[in-house]
Amino acid sequence: MHTHLTVPAWPEPRIAVMIPCYNEEVAIRGVVADFRRALPAAGIYVYDNNSSDRTAAVARSAGAIVRREALKGKGNVVRRMFADVEADVYLLVDGDGTYSAADAPEMVRLLLDDRLDMVTGLRVSHSITAYRRGHRFGNWMLTGLVRAVFGQGISDMLSGYRVFSRRFVKSFPAVASGFETETEFSVHALEMRMPIDEVRTAYSDRPEGAASKLQTYRDGLRILRAIVQLVKQERPLQFFSLCGLFLGLLGIGLGTPVILTFLETGLVPRLPTAVLATGCMSLSFLSFSVGLILESVAQGRKELKRLAYLSTPAYESAEPVKNQEAALLGQP
Numbered sequence: 001m002h003t004h005l006t007v008p009a010w011p012e013p014r015i016a017v018m019i020p021c022y023n024e025e026v027a028i029r030g031v032v033a034d035f036r037r038a039l040p041a042a043g044i045y046v047y048d049n050n051s052s053d054r055t056a057a058v059a060r061s062a063g064a065i066v067r068r069e070a071l072k073g074k075g076n077v078v079r080r081m082f083a084d085v086e087a088d089v090y091l092l093v094d095g096d097g098t099y100s101a102a103d104a105p106e107m108v109r110l111l112l113d114d115r116l117d118m119v120t121g122l123r124v125s126h127s128i129t130a131y132r133r134g135h136r137f138g139n140w141m142l143t144g145l146v147r148a149v150f151g152q153g154i155s156d157m158l159s160g161y162r163v164f165s166r167r168f169v170k171s172f173p174a175v176a177s178g179f180e181t182e183t184e185f186s187v188h189a190l191e192m193r194m195p196i197d198e199v200r201t202a203y204s205d206r207p208e209g210a211a212s213k214l215q216t217y218r219d220g221l222r223i224l225r226a227i228v229q230l231v232k233q234e235r236p237l238q239f240f241s242l243c244g245l246f247l248g249l250l251g252i253g254l255g256t257p258v259i260l261t262f263l264e265t266g267l268v269p270r271l272p273t274a275v276l277a278t279g280c281m282s283l284s285f286l287s288f289s290v291g292l293i294l295e296s297v298a299q300g301r302k303e304l305k306r307l308a309y310l311s312t313p314a315y316e317s318a319e320p321v322k323n324q325e326a327a328l329l330g331q332p
Helices: 027-036 053-063 076-083 101-113 132-152 166-171 183-191 216-234 236-265 273-309 320-329
Strands: 015-021 043-048 065-068 089-092 119-124 162-165 196-202
Touching: 015 053, 015 076, 015 162, 027 043, 027 053, 027 101, 043 076, 053 065, 053 236, 065 320, 076 089, 076 183, 089 101, 089 166, 101 119, 101 196, 132 183, 132 216, 132 273, 162 166, 162 273, 166 273, 183 216, 183 273, 216 273
Parallel strands: 015 043, 015 089, 043 065, 119 196
Antiparallel strands: 089 162, 119 162
């Protein structure tokens, strides 16, 4: 006689679709409708970032929960969304209608089934206007830089289509104010060694009449600056060692002729060069010392972030319990 195990009434995961918006009146209705069809049980949140058009009104009429963030910039909106919204699964997508909602269920399923913390929508586009060559090259260069410093696992660092676990969201520092927030996502996941994955997703043109908010050179430089700052904060020994190496080589290059002249004549005719070389060498050793000290500080910060990550309970699916019951009862 088999013993019957009572399976608890496990709640379905709470899914939040979060859409940061600035002047997306043309596209937002379609975005809300598409994600409502793809994820019928999800709550759809539209955060209006001081739009000058009817973005908020259109999103509200489409059935979204509309909230407002006064501080300009995508990073500021993301920080507010992550603080306000309570869910088990968070889907972040731009409100410009360029990402495919049809891939959302697969991204959510992958996150839950494989117990991941981040799934990135890897953009695939055959349209030159949707994903311009300059943007492709910039993304490739910046992604390659992050992969070289922080590790593999991210192929499209600047994708605005992601699914996060609650653990990720509630442990994410959210320091950035603009488009560099995507860089923070990637570095945070790589630094915490979180389980992550990617799903290929179609990337299409904006609806007619919708304009891109991304300014290629200005935002590209901001992202590059953010990467440099993150390297300094998360890899201080590498960063300051490189600075020290540069200063040391500069000091050797400036000082070698001065030393050779002194050995031949006993004189130091280029005193300013000798002083500059000495200063460069002193700064080189100082840079190495600063890197060693800050490496210990960075390790302490990493441990605190790990503890914050672990303090948030992971979502438990009912499926393992059902499988366990079936195994005990001898069922397939």
